[in-house]
Amino acid sequence: MATQNGTSAKLTEPLFGTAENARMTGTGPAIWLAGDPEDLPEWLDAGAAGIVTNTVVLNQMVQKYGQITELTQRYLDITDKPVVIEIDGHSTQELLDVGEVFTKMSDQIVLKIPASTHALGAFAELKKAGVPTFCTTVFTLPQAAAVAQAGVTHVLPFCEPFNDVGGDPTKLIRDCQEMFDGWADRPFVTAALVRSVETAEAALADGADGIIVFWPVFRDMMQSHLTDEWNKTFLDEWNSMNDAGLMKDLPVQKH
Missing domain, CATH: 4.10.910 (30s ribosomal protein s13; domain 2)
Structure with missing residues (x-):
């Protein structure tokens, strides 16, 4: 995996240093946006941390905009903030090879990878290369511990699926914060799949370092x-x- 020039200097602070350092500098919880690139500029200018994608959204957007790299360029064209692209694959090497295509496009690119055993190796190699990473589909505390040890930058507890089965959507956030308490180099705990203002409020109250929302939820948070x-x-x-x-x-x- 090739190291991208400028990544460490541009994306390290405050969103990609340690979560403890971010809190000490008073930057506050980050609000990340998801959605169609046509809808996001207004909300990015309103203080959002950057853009986060997932493969469901990407698959919808490529039907409208074409190749996934062309879609990625559209996101890059509307902001100078981080753009988190979710990738997937069947092996560590595939993840690294695919990820390199995106990280070569811009120093703004951050890679997001679902939690799996072969993702662990990718997180470790990407950390060595200075590439920030998000780990998605985290549903358990052991998963969070494993990907954190592998070197992921942001651990993403999935919230709404717990709501869907009558569970506590943000309990894992509390558990992660307790587990990581005292770590000198702990990852950010960023709430993912936040579909409502209520879940956003619960995640922030339970200590999330950031939340990922579609822009209508961001808008409604101000109501x-x-x-x-x-x-x-x-x-x-x-x-x-x-x-x-x-x-x-x-x-x-x-x-």
Whole structure:
């Protein structure tokens, strides 16, 4: 696996250093976005950490945009933030060979790989090459421990499937945080498959270092009837000052 020039310098901090360092610098939980590249620019500009894909979304998007590398370039064209591409395969070497195609495209590329025994070798080699990695489909604490030891950057507990069977969707996040507590070089615990504001809130409350959501969930995270009521109160007061001619030195909009 070839090392990409600039990867370590560009993607190491704060999203790809240690989770403890990220917390100490006060960067806060990361919000990663998934979806169609046409829909994402507005939300990326609103503070999202970057883009994360999975093979379900990729398969949908290639039907619209063509080859997967062409789709990847579309994502790269809309942001200078990290773009996480999920890859898959049947062996460690296949994962490394496929991953190299993407990492050669840009220093922004991060590789996301489902949890498996052959993924462990890929994570170890990619760490040596300085390539950040996400491990998805993590459902158990032993899986999280294994991929962390292999060198993965982000461990991704899958949340909503636990909801689907009546379980606690974010218990694994709590368990991972407890297990990794005190690790000097611990991975990020990033909640994946978060389909609702409720699950996003639970994941963040349980200590997730980040969440991965589709942009409509990101939008809905800002909704609260109390916020709406108080925003209207404050905006009415603002408009009242403007109407009274007391804002002539400000570039305010008419209402």
